[in-house]
Amino acid sequence: DQQVKQNSPSLSVQEGRISILNCDYTNSMFDYFLWYKKYPAEGPTFLISISSIKDKNEDGRFTVFLNKSAKHLSLHIVPSQPGDSAVYFCAASVSGTYKYIFGTGTRLKVLA
Amino acid sequence: GAVVSQHPSWVICKSGTSVKIECRSLDFQATTMFWYRQFPKQSLMLMATSNEGSKATYEQGVEKDKFLINHASLTLSTLTVTSAHPEDSSFYICSAAYTNEKLFFGSGTQLSVL
Numbered sequence: 001d002q003q004v005k006q007n008s009p010s011l012s013v014q015e016g017r018i019s020i021l022n023c024d025y026t027n028s029m030f031d032y033f034l035w036y037k038k039y040p041a042e043g044p045t046f047l048i049s050i051s052s053i054k055d056k057n058e059d060g061r062f063t064v065f066l067n068k069s070a071k072h073l074s075l076h077i078v079p080s081q082p083g084d085s086a087v088y089f090c091a092a093s094v095s096g097t098y099k100y101i102f103g104t105g106t107r108l109k110v111l112a
Numbered sequence: 113g114a115v116v117s118q119h120p121s122w123v124i125c126k127s128g129t130s131v132k133i134e135c136r137s138l139d140f141q142a143t144t145m146f147w148y149r150q151f152p153k154q155s156l157m158l159m160a161t162s163n164e165g166s167k168a169t170y171e172q173g174v175e176k177d178k179f180l181i182n183h184a185s186l187t188l189s190t191l192t193v194t195s196a197h198p199e200d201s202s203f204y205i206c207s208a209a210y211t212n213e214k215l216f217f218g219s220g221t222q223l224s225v226l
Binding site: 089 | 121209212218219
């Protein structure tokens with residue numbers, strides 16, 4: 001039972017354009033969400049978070065949108081840069097537990 | 113962000129031996145740490161929750177006698193893979209609970225059991 005899903009295993013985007021990575025969840029108890037970036041053989045690096053009391057959070061080039069009714073969140077990267085090429089994971093938890101369930105990841109490739 | 117140190121980053125061992133992996137929070141105290149496992153091209157699977165001063169909580173399907181977790185201080189948790197076998201070969205990652213719902217991750221340990 002995959003509670004957090006990232007249905008696109010890979011995405012290619014031209015440098016300077018917008019990258020949109022999607023994430024769906026099934027557990028309505030989840031109320032805190034994180035996005036991480038990961039390179040092979042390294043630990044994930046925290047990017048941005050969002051609480052269910054918000055529908056948008058922005059940090060520089062990264063914006064996360066949350067649609068609670070659809071149980072869907074997305075990460076927007078604008079403008080995309082070649083250094084953004086990595087695997088992106090979304091993760092969801094019930095606040096206070098720190099017990100995050102991770103999606104399967106989306107490999108982003110930004111083309112120069 | 114907070115720093116979590118994990119080592120070794122890579123270990124090769126013979127089948128039947130035990131391997132210990134350390135996870136340290138360098139600039140903050142972490143009462144709770146987590147251990148994950150990742151197979152190639154798959155997601156991070158939570159193995160166990162490590163609580164300082166108490167027994168770890170294991171996820172369903174994870175053998176507690178195979179994966180021993182010790183969280184003896186507020187800055188150190190260890191994972192020992194006992195009597196390792198080739199099927200235990202994987203990428204193991206720890207994380208530490210920080211404030212405001214955030215997790216910070218170690219750099220991971222690639223375990224190869226021959």
